[in-house]
Amino acid sequence: MTASRSRGRRLAVITAGVALSVSLVPAAAPAQTPAEYARVPDAPAARGVVERQVLAISLDGFNPRLLKKLGRDGAPNLLRLFRTGASTRNARSQVEMTVTLPNHTSQLTGRRIDATEGGHGVIWNDDNPGRPDTIQEAAGEDVESIFTQVDAAGGSTALFATESKFALFKNSWPDAVDRSTILQDRDHDVTVAVKRDLLRRNRDFTFLHLGALDEAGHDKGWLSRSYLKAGRLIDAQIGILLRTIKDHARLDDLVIVLTADHGGPPGQKGHSVVTDVENYRIPFLVWGPGVDNGDLYEMNPTYGDPGEARIEFAGTQPIRNGDLANLCANLLGLGPVPDSLWGFDQTLTWTN
Ligand SMILES: [Zn+2]
Numbered sequence: 001m002t003a004s005r006s007r008g009r010r011l012a013v014i015t016a017g018v019a020l021s022v023s024l025v026p027a028a029a030p031a032q033t034p035a036e037y038a039r040v041p042d043a044p045a046a047r048g049v050v051e052r053q054v055l056a057i058s059l060d061g062f063n064p065r066l067l068k069k070l071g072r073d074g075a076p077n078l079l080r081l082f083r084t085g086a087s088t089r090n091a092r093s094q095v096e097m098t099v100t101l102p103n104h105t106s107q108l109t110g111r112r113i114d115a116t117e118g119g120h121g122v123i124w125n126d127d128n129p130g131r132p133d134t135i136q137e138a139a140g141e142d143v144e145s146i147f148t149q150v151d152a153a154g155g156s157t158a159l160f161a162t163e164s165k166f167a168l169f170k171n172s173w174p175d176a177v178d179r180s181t182i183l184q185d186r187d188h189d190v191t192v193a194v195k196r197d198l199l200r201r202n203r204d205f206t207f208l209h210l211g212a213l214d215e216a217g218h219d220k221g222w223l224s225r226s227y228l229k230a231g232r233l234i235d236a237q238i239g240i241l242l243r244t245i246k247d248h249a250r251l252d253d254l255v256i257v258l259t260a261d262h263g264g265p266p267g268q269k270g271h272s273v274v275t276d277v278e279n280y281r282i283p284f285l286v287w288g289p290g291v292d293n294g295d296l297y298e299m300n301p302t303y304g305d306p307g308e309a310r311i312e313f314a315g316t317q318p319i320r321n322g323d324l325a326n327l328c329a330n331l332l333g334l335g336p337v338p339d340s341l342w343g344f345d346q347t348l349t350w351t352n
Pocket of ligand 1: 099
């Protein structure tokens with residue numbers, strides 16, 4: 001790209017950003033900034049409006065053992081994130097289920113699964129006819145999310161995924177998900193779409209789901225040669241995004257939050273047994289400007305490294321994929337998602 005084309009594109013984006021903030025900030029609250037507007041009254045003390053973008057990435061079926069199996073030759077980009085960010089390879093999926101759609105719904109809502117206990121109620125994992133059209137229908141009540149939280153603050157969001165069942169999220173929050181792009185099983189194409197979107201729009205929050213690991217696991221087994229090959233492909237997609245961030249100053253403020261919905265047992269082709277550590281153990285990572293390097297459990301003494309244990313709802317909690325929504329809200333200077341559970345106090349920090 002030539003310098004002049006680069007400048008032209010950036011100018012166009014800034015112009016679009018101004019138009020966005022003028023049109024979306026509620027006129028009734030002229031003294032408030034967009035971020036303050038969305039804070040719920042009982043949110044933690046004001047922490048200031050943060051000029052930041054968040055890219056949340058969920059690698060479907062990512063058993064953290066993959067990193068050691070691939071090493072720096074096979075996963076240079078993922079390992080760079082883990083080497084320089086705040087991370088753990090011992091976070092947890094949801095308690096009730098270790099399958100894809102319920103766990104992604106928890107990532108986005110901060111809720112547990114069981115609707116009779118205040119959860120989101122998404123207990124299916126396909127998009128067959130007869131399923132509820134929305135999460136609200138599944139829960140039997142209004143359900144908010146990181147998307148609605150950002151939207152209420154006048155921000156912009158996008159969802160990119162490789163499974164058609166992820167249409168549930170745009171269906172559930174049609175006004176708050178500004179863009180939903182689903183390209184079935186096309187991890188590279190969806191990554192390129194994210195890259196272009198980051199460069200052309202001022203997204204506050206982007207969610208990316210990549211499914212190649214899960215596909216290979218179901219086909220040939222977790223940690224099989226086919227799974228490791230998918231891992232190298234996934235790493236290359238992460239590399240595309242990291243190079244994009246490095247090459248474009250307008251993405252200097254972008255923070256990546258990366259986790260998974262579930263893992264999978266070596267040699268097996270399923271991951272639904274909730275008592276198997278290989279299914280419920282997942283990675284969790286925060287990376288970018290202002291994020292310290294180190295172990296997330298050492299940074300967060302109110303959370304507890306669970307070892308191999310399966311922790312339910314009582315006692316000291318591990319870091320979970322369901323912490324994603326309220327962590328991302330916090331990164332953006334926003335209060336917690338109303339009626340969420342995981343990380344509602346927003347104490348989960350990315351600094352020492
Ligand atoms: Zn999955």
